[in-house]
Amino acid sequence: MKSTGLIVEYNPFHNGHLHHVEQARQLTNADVIIAVMSGNFLQRGEPAIVSKWTRAKMALSAGVDLVVELPYAFAVQHAKKFAFGSINILKALDCDNFCFGSESGDIDEFYQALNFIKVNQVTYEENVKKLMKTGISFPSALTNSFTMINHQGEFVDLTKPNNILGFHYIEANHELITPMKAYTIKRKNANYHDKEFSSSTIASATSIRKATFEGNQSLQKIEQYIPDSTLKAMEEYLSEYGSFHHWEQYWPFLQYRLLNISSEDLEEIYDIEEGLEHRLQKMAKESQSFQEFMNKIKTKRYTWTRLQRICVHILTNTKKNEMKKLHDKIQYIRLLGMTHKGREYLNHKKKDLPFPIISKLSSYPNEFVQLDVRAANIYAQGLKEPYRSSLFKMEYAQPPYYFN
Incomplete structure (x- = not known):
């Protein structure tokens, strides 16, 4: 079975993602589409609007055959490490190809840039x-x-943001002993960071999230930009958990952490350096919201994205020595969902996979998954009870989704 990998976040899955899945299958003549997807916290240091389980369900409903989780140690990272983890998981799953969206749309440009830099x-x-x-x-x-x-x-x-990620995918793939074949598809209509709608059918995930929260979590404004399966999944999530996720829900927990940790311990949190811990603690006392806090700590050296990632690491208590052990190599593959075709592919490949496949966390007691567990627990804290406890349980009890 010919397989093509995608590196995704699906926050949430929209019509542009649907186009990517369909074009990737057609362009590579793939029998199976495999998505390695960030968990509950994303590359830009944001909580996903809905959980990884719901986003996996969205993907399977729209044509993806296998969804696996990109571990926290690679997901909440700058582009180079994010790419390293994603590409190595796809390779471990024996993907023949991978395909990414870019502003360029020309794969040769990426290889030319890589050679030029070398x-x-x-x-x-x-x-x-x-x-x-x-x-x-x-x-x-x-x-x-x-x-x-x-x-x-x-x-x-x-x-350009997607070109940057694409370049690091090409770079990470080039370092493999047997690289996968790479393809890229030009992004349609909407740019990655667009905050407003500029098309009647295609919109960025950023603009979709913005419209959702501006509409008091109403989905009416975004219906034309997402597949029906995504709309249904988001409606079900809102009904089941009472709210979508955004940073302000986590501000009280972040502020509490910053005001109740010593500067010495804060300095041990991953990615904090050059005395940033003092600035974080000072501004935590002076801010009434996450947005206000971010505006006060932003500097030329620290991008908004990097600061958000640091805030996530503070919440999850991710320390430098812990991350150093985790982000140099893949230890396992966490399965979130599959179609019948995806199951066939896994059954054919699993005896030769270099890492264990985790289908249920309770059966895999390992130090390497503890960071993912902490991230899932913190993510659930953004909800009120009894929704919070319900989402807590899913991390250990939820088997992979099977979409027939």
């Missing part, structure tokens, strides 16, 4: 170091360094 590696890295000393963030230093050596602008534009 040829100019010394200059590229020297530029990064110089730029970092000016106080800008590491991702910005990478982008600006590439722009500095790419004088003619002849390669892929690495100022």
Whole structure:
């Protein structure tokens, strides 16, 4: 069976994602589509609007055959580590190809950029170091360094968010002993960060979430931008759990953590450096909301996204020494759901997989899953009771969804 992998978050699954799934299957002639999907907290340091279980259900309903979880140690990370974890899981599942959306739409541009950087590696890295000393963030230093050596602008534009992720996918894949074949599909109509609707059928996940919360969690404004299966899943989630998830729900817990932890212990949290712990604690006392807090701690060196990720790490008490053990290699594959075709694929491949497949967490007592468990517990804290306890239980009790 020919398989194609997708790297996704589905926050939530919308018409643009549906186009990606359909085009990836057609472009690669795949029998099976496999999605490696971030868990309850996402790459940009945000809580997903609905749980990973509901998002897996959305994907299976819309044509994905197998959904596995990208562990927290790779999901809530900058692009390079996010890509490393995702690509290595797809490779472990023996995917023949992978396919990603990009602003470019031309796979050759990514390979040309990768080769160009390797040829100019010394200059590229020297530029990064110089730029970092000016106080800008590491991702910005990478982008600006590439722009500095790419004088003619002849390669892929690495100022665009999906192009940046795509480049790191290509880079991670290139480092494999036997790389997968890579494909890219040009994004349609809406840009990744668009906050407003600009098309009648395609919208960014950002604009969909914004409209949902502005409408007091009403789904009326977004119906035309999501498949019917997504609409149904979101309606069911709202009915079952009482609310969608957003950062303000977690602000009281974050503020409490910041005001009740020593600066020495806070400094041990992953990604906190250069005395940032003092600024975080000072602004926690002066802020009444998460939005206000973020506006006060934002600096040139620390991007909004990186700060959000740090806030998630504070909530989950993720420490530097713990992350160091986890993010260098994959330890397991967590199965969230499958179709009949996906089950056939797994049955055919599972005896040769390099890592254990976890279908139920209670049967896998291992130190490497504890961070995912903590993340799931914190995610549930955003809900009121009895919804919170219900979501707590799912992490251990929920078997993978089977979509026939």
